[in-house]
Amino acid sequence: MPESMQTSFTDTAAATEDARQIILDAxxxxxxxAHRSPIEKNWLxxxxxxxxxxxxxxxxxxxxxxGKDCTVMLHLLKLVLDSYPNNRNNxxxxxxxxxxxxxxxxEVDEFVDRMALSYNLDVFRTSLSxxxxxxxxxxxxxxxxAVLVGTRRTDPYSSNLKPFDPTDNGWPECVRVHxxxxxSYTQIWDFLRSYSVDYCxxxxxxxTSLGGIHNTLPNxxxxxxxxEFDPAYKLLNGDLERNGRIKRNPSTPLCVNSTSAQxxxxxxxxxx
Numbered sequence: 001m002p003e004s005m006q007t008s009f010t011d012t013a014a015a016t017e018d019a020r021q022i023i024l025d026a027x028x029x030x031x032x033x034a035h036r037s038p039i040e041k042n043w044l045x046x047x048x049x050x051x052x053x054x055x056x057x058x059x060x061x062x063x064x065x066x067g068k069d070c071t072v073m074l075h076l077l078k079l080v081l082d083s084y085p086n087n088r089n090n091x092x093x094x095x096x097x098x099x100x101x102x103x104x105x106x107e108v109d110e111f112v113d114r115m116a117l118s119y120n121l122d123v124f125r126t127s128l129s130x131x132x133x134x135x136x137x138x139x140x141x142x143x144x145x146a147v148l149v150g151t152r153r154t155d156p157y158s159s160n161l162k163p164f165d166p167t168d169n170g171w172p173e174c175v176r177v178h179x180x181x182x183x184s185y186t187q188i189w190d191f192l193r194s195y196s197v198d199y200c201x202x203x204x205x206x207x208t209s210l211g212g213i214h215n216t217l218p219n220x221x222x223x224x225x226x227x228e229f230d231p232a233y234k235l236l237n238g239d240l241e242r243n244g245r246i247k248r249n250p251s252t253p254l255c256v257n258s259t260s261a262q263x264x265x266x267x268x269x270x271x272x
Contacts, residue, residue, distance in 0.1 A: 012190040060147075066098075066108040070150030072188055074119055095124065152182070203232035205231075206219055217244045
């Protein structure tokens with residue numbers, strides 16, 4: 001049985017708690033600043049304490065390209081921040097890396113802009129390669145030491161990743177944080193729909209994995225008899241997630257030996 005058909009909402013709830021803990025660990029380790037009232041002057045992270053308020057995100061960034069996986073990750077980050085009651089509906093500014101492709105879907109650009117407003121993202125948009133884009137991003141936000149990445153273990157070249165992974169030698173130095181590494185395709189959609197999270201409209205048109213306009217089609221597994229397509233969440237076999245992606249010319253390969261390239265390159269060639 002395909003892995004995506006073996007999950008349940010209970011599994012998704014457990015995965016959600018695990019992912020929230022990973023993000024909370026990143027929050028505590030890499031640089032959200034929380035404070036008590038001015039009288040107490042003790043700087044400390046303590047989820048659930050009503051006198052605490054997170055007012056900066058200096059050390060932790062996010063890689064967001066509008067895909068379903070990083071949309072889940074972004075909302076999980078919001079859930080963690082919302083665990084500070086004084087922070088609800090008042091998210092701190094979040095430094096966000098958005099590496100675009102040359103043939104970007106306009107729907108993706110529109111969605112990223114919308115999410116930037118909803119989640120208070122400070123979007124660093126670049127058309128450089130992922131390596132060069134990350135370097136430019138870290139120069140623009142020199143306090144960022146770790147970046148949340150929406151990679152899943154079923155993505156190409158991601159089977160050996162860990163929840164916290166430093167970038168490879170030769171790459172700009174930071175820690176990649178993978179909160180949803182072991183999530184299935186079904187769990188992604190269970191989460192988005194159960195939490196009523198906004199997502200890119202292309203998924204409702206039968207796209208299940210987004211690249212650029214010239215290498216992405218609606219998934220043929222979702223094609224209906226009338227020629228239209230079911231939405232992405234109706235795909236029963238997550239193993240077919242990338243069936244709408246057109247393979248690139250093998251004469252121009254990816255840097256497959258770099259786990260940093262595969263983990264951070266959320267906008268170029270991997271599943272979103």
